[in-house]
Amino acid sequence: xxxxxxxxxxxxxxxxxxxxxxxxxxxxxxxxxxxxxxxxxxxxxxxxxxxxxxxxxxxxxxxxxxxxxxxxxxxxxxxxxxxxxxxxxxxxxxxxxxxxxxxxxxxxxxxxxxxxxxxxxxxxxxxxxxxxxxxxxxxxxxxxxxxxxxxxxxxxxxxxxxxxxxxxxxxxxxxxxxxxxxxxxxxxxxxxxxxxxxxxxxxxxxxxxxxxxxxxxxxxxxxxxxxxxxxxxxxxxxxxxxxxxxxxxxxxxxxxxxxxxxxxxxxxxxxxxxxxxxxxxxxxxxxxxxxxxxxxxxxxxxxxxxxxxxxxxxxxxxxxxxxxxxxxxxxxxxx
Ligand code: SF4
Ligand code: MG
Numbered sequence: 001x002x003x004x005x006x007x008x009x010x011x012x013x014x015x016x017x018x019x020x021x022x023x024x025x026x027x028x029x030x031x032x033x034x035x036x037x038x039x040x041x042x043x044x045x046x047x048x049x050x051x052x053x054x055x056x057x058x059x060x061x062x063x064x065x066x067x068x069x070x071x072x073x074x075x076x077x078x079x080x081x082x083x084x085x086x087x088x089x090x091x092x093x094x095x096x097x098x099x100x101x102x103x104x105x106x107x108x109x110x111x112x113x114x115x116x117x118x119x120x121x122x123x124x125x126x127x128x129x130x131x132x133x134x135x136x137x138x139x140x141x142x143x144x145x146x147x148x149x150x151x152x153x154x155x156x157x158x159x160x161x162x163x164x165x166x167x168x169x170x171x172x173x174x175x176x177x178x179x180x181x182x183x184x185x186x187x188x189x190x191x192x193x194x195x196x197x198x199x200x201x202x203x204x205x206x207x208x209x210x211x212x213x214x215x216x217x218x219x220x221x222x223x224x225x226x227x228x229x230x231x232x233x234x235x236x237x238x239x240x241x242x243x244x245x246x247x248x249x250x251x252x253x254x255x256x257x258x259x260x261x262x263x264x265x266x267x268x269x270x271x272x273x274x275x276x277x278x279x280x281x282x283x284x285x286x287x288x289x290x291x292x293x294x295x296x297x298x299x300x301x302x303x304x305x306x307x308x309x310x311x312x313x314x315x316x317x318x319x320x321x322x323x324x325x326x327x328x329x330x331x332x333x334x335x
Contacts, residue, residue, distance in 0.1 A: 003037035010070035032231035048228035101164030112148020158189035237313035
C-alpha cells in the first residue's frame with residue numbers, strides 16, 4: 001500500500017559564521033539528501049548522535065524549517081508545494097512532540113484552555129464540546145479528567161510530557177514526530193511514557209517518526225529504523241535485523257554500545273569511541289572514515305553509494321560495494 005509519508009533527497013543547509021579573528025560564512029549541510037518512507041501505523045526511528053541532523057529532519061518534514069531541496073509527500077500530496085491553507089490542513093494530520101514539553105506550554109494559561117485552543121482555532125467545535133474533548137484527552141494520556149484547571153508548573157516532568165502528548169493528539173493526527181520524547185525524563189518515568197505512546201499508537205493506528213539517540217528506546221518502540229551520520233542516512237532496515245546483524249561499522253558500534261533491549265538503558269552514545277566530526281567541515285569520502293576500524297583507501301576519497309543489500313535493508317559503506325562480502329563474520333555476531 002501507499003506509504004503515509006515519503007521523503008526523497010531532502011536537504012537543509014544552514015549558513016553559519018565561523019572562525020576567529022576573521023569569521024567566514026560556512027555552510028552546514030545539516031540534512032544532506034535523506035530519503036525514507038513511513039507506512040501507516042508504523043513507528044519509524046531516526047537514530048544518531050547529537051548533531052547528526054535528526055531533529056532538523058523532523059522539523060523540515062513538517063516545514064517548521066523550509067527544505068532547500070527534495071520532496072516530502074504526505075498521503076500522496078506534495079507538502080513542499082503546499083500553500084499556507086493546505087499547510088494548515090496538513091498540520092491537523094501531522095503533529096510534533098518535543099523533548100521538553102514545557103517549552104510548548106504557556107505558563108500563564110490553564111492547560112485545559114491551551115488544549116482546547118486548536119479545536120476552537122480550527123473551528124472544529126464549540127467551547128462546550130471542546131471542553132469535553134479536552135477531558136477525554138486528559139484521560140486518554142493518563143491524567144485526571146479535571147486536570148485542565150491546573151497550570152503547567154503544577155505538573156511533574158512526566159505529567160507535562162503526558163500533556164505534550166495530549167496536545168499532539170488534539171486534532172486526531174495520523175503522524176506524530178516525537179523528538180527525543182523521553183530523554184529529559186527520569187528513567188522510571190521513561191518506560192511509563194513509552195508504554196503510553198505504544199498503547200496510543202496501536203489503539204489509534206498512528207504512524208510515528210521517533211527521533212532518538214537511545215537504541216534501547218528504539219528497540220522497544222520502533223519497527224523500522226534509519227541511522228544518521230552527519231546529515232546522511234547510512235543504514236536503514238527493520239529494527240530486529242539491524243540489532244541482530246548491523247551492516248555499517250558505525251551501526252555495529254552503536255549496537256555494541258547499547259546491547260540491552262531495555263528502554264531504560266540510556267546514554268548509549270557516551271561510550272562510543274572517537275569524537276563526532278563537525279557537519280561544518282565533514283571528513284572527505286565516507287564521513288565515518290576517521291573513526292572506522294575497517295577504513296580502506298577508497299573510503300578517504302569517495303562517499304559510498306547507498307545500496308540495497310536485500311529487499312528490506314540498505315547501507316552506505318564500501319565494504320558492501322561490488323558484491324563485496326561486508327564485515328568479517330565475528331564483527332556481526334551478537335555480542
Ligand atoms: Fe568504514 Fe569505509 Fe565503510 Fe566508511 S565506507 S564505514 S570508512 S569501511
Ligand atoms: Mg536533537
